[in-house]
Amino acid sequence: MSRIYNFSAGPAALPEAVLKQAQDELLDWHGAGVSVMEMSHRGKEFMSIAAQAEADLREIMAIPDNYKVLFLQGGASSQFAMVPMNLMGRTGKADYINTGSWSKKAIAEAKRYGEVNVIADTAADFKAPAESDLQFSADAAYVHYTPNETIQGVEFPYIPDTGEIPLVADMSSTILSRPVDVSKFGIIYAGAQKNVGPAGLTLVIIREDLIGHAPDSCPAMMNYQIHADNGSMYNTPPTYAWYLAGLVFKWLKENGGLDVMAVVNERKAESLYNTIDDSGFYANPVDPECRSWMNVPFTLANPDLDGKFLEEASAKGLKSLKGHRSVGGMRASIYNAMPEEGVQALIAFMHEFEKANA
Numbered sequence: 001m002s003r004i005y006n007f008s009a010g011p012a013a014l015p016e017a018v019l020k021q022a023q024d025e026l027l028d029w030h031g032a033g034v035s036v037m038e039m040s041h042r043g044k045e046f047m048s049i050a051a052q053a054e055a056d057l058r059e060i061m062a063i064p065d066n067y068k069v070l071f072l073q074g075g076a077s078s079q080f081a082m083v084p085m086n087l088m089g090r091t092g093k094a095d096y097i098n099t100g101s102w103s104k105k106a107i108a109e110a111k112r113y114g115e116v117n118v119i120a121d122t123a124a125d126f127k128a129p130a131e132s133d134l135q136f137s138a139d140a141a142y143v144h145y146t147p148n149e150t151i152q153g154v155e156f157p158y159i160p161d162t163g164e165i166p167l168v169a170d171m172s173s174t175i176l177s178r179p180v181d182v183s184k185f186g187i188i189y190a191g192a193q194k195n196v197g198p199a200g201l202t203l204v205i206i207r208e209d210l211i212g213h214a215p216d217s218c219p220a221m222m223n224y225q226i227h228a229d230n231g232s233m234y235n236t237p238p239t240y241a242w243y244l245a246g247l248v249f250k251w252l253k254e255n256g257g258l259d260v261m262a263v264v265n266e267r268k269a270e271s272l273y274n275t276i277d278d279s280g281f282y283a284n285p286v287d288p289e290c291r292s293w294m295n296v297p298f299t300l301a302n303p304d305l306d307g308k309f310l311e312e313a314s315a316k317g318l319k320s321l322k323g324h325r326s327v328g329g330m331r332a333s334i335y336n337a338m339p340e341e342g343v344q345a346l347i348a349f350m351h352e353f354e355k356a357n358a
């Protein structure tokens with residue numbers, strides 16, 4: 001059988017080397033005699049796994065010392081609430097940029113906690129707003145945006161400059177895809193299941209001065225301060241997911257870090273977009289300036305062929321290419337764990353399918 005390439009948007013493919021190491025260590029972690037899954041989160045073995053994962057992430061992303069890294073649960077969707085619960089009270093207002101499906105969910109959730117100003121809305125246009133069009137409210141407690149809209153495949157080509165206003169980013173589907181200047185952000189959060197590790201873990205990278213502003217009514221589990229004060233161990237953390245994320249961070253370090261990831265990811269995306277643009281058979285709806293490196297939606301000239309495309313692709317080992325129902329067509333998610341050969345195999349199949357069906 002030919003090799004399987006998994007283009008799932010999330011939970012997404014993990015590096016094969018990471019899965020193999022997890023398999024090797026599954027029953028007995030480093031001679032501890034038990035699986036990581038069975039360890040106390042407060043024991044010295046797991047504490048060392050947790051600390052190493054954080055140290056490696058800090059190194060890979062060059063996270064400044066005045067930021068805390070939290071390993072939480074609840075997914076990015078919980079952050080949609082946690083961000084306003086902790087920060088909105090400072091002025092009662094926040095600015096949001098709407099670029100697609102995930103921005104919309106973040107906006108809807110924030111409205112429960114205060115006044116939401118949608119300062120730019122390009123959700124229907126498959127592009128990010130022009131930087132010059134952004135006008136921030138002087139009294140916004142923060143500005144929230146989605147650097148990469150996983151469903152629409154729309155990625156910001158710039159980081160908004162919000163001056164003194166904290167910038168909050170839902171980086172679920174673009175974190176670790178390239179180097180990013182963390183100091184430009186107040187909070188970066190990400191569900192792990194796209195580019196970090198398995199589902200069940202949520203990363204929050206938060207500037208220290210943004211911790212400690214939650215009202216008394218804020219539940220402990222939703223309060224950044226509680227998690228920061230307890231080293232993300234106020235309650236039982238998602239230990240196995242934390243461990244696997246740690247293996248992914250090690251894998252990233254061994255493979256050249258985010259500088260190398262950026263080069264490879266750009267090359268993978270570019271070759272796929274070129275294939276789409278050079279054909280009259282495939283199309284991508286996104287403004288070329290704002291095309292995602294991670295999620296590449298594309299449609300066929302004749303949507304009646306969608307089912308046939310998916311079936312034949314799957315038979316060739318190219319899995320999970322069905323597009324999100326709100327966009328239709330196909331979507332190839334090509335996170336760090338997708339090797340270049342996987343993208344090349346998809347491109348070869350696309351040429352073949354076009355020749356047979358155009």
Ligand SMILES: *Cc1c(COP(=O)(O)O)cnc(C)c1O
Pocket residue numbers: 010074075076077078102146148149150170171172173191192194
């Ligand atoms: C997947 C995704 C989410 C939702 O993440 P959960 O962890 O399922 O809550 C939110 N935002 C973006 C950008 C995503 O890609």
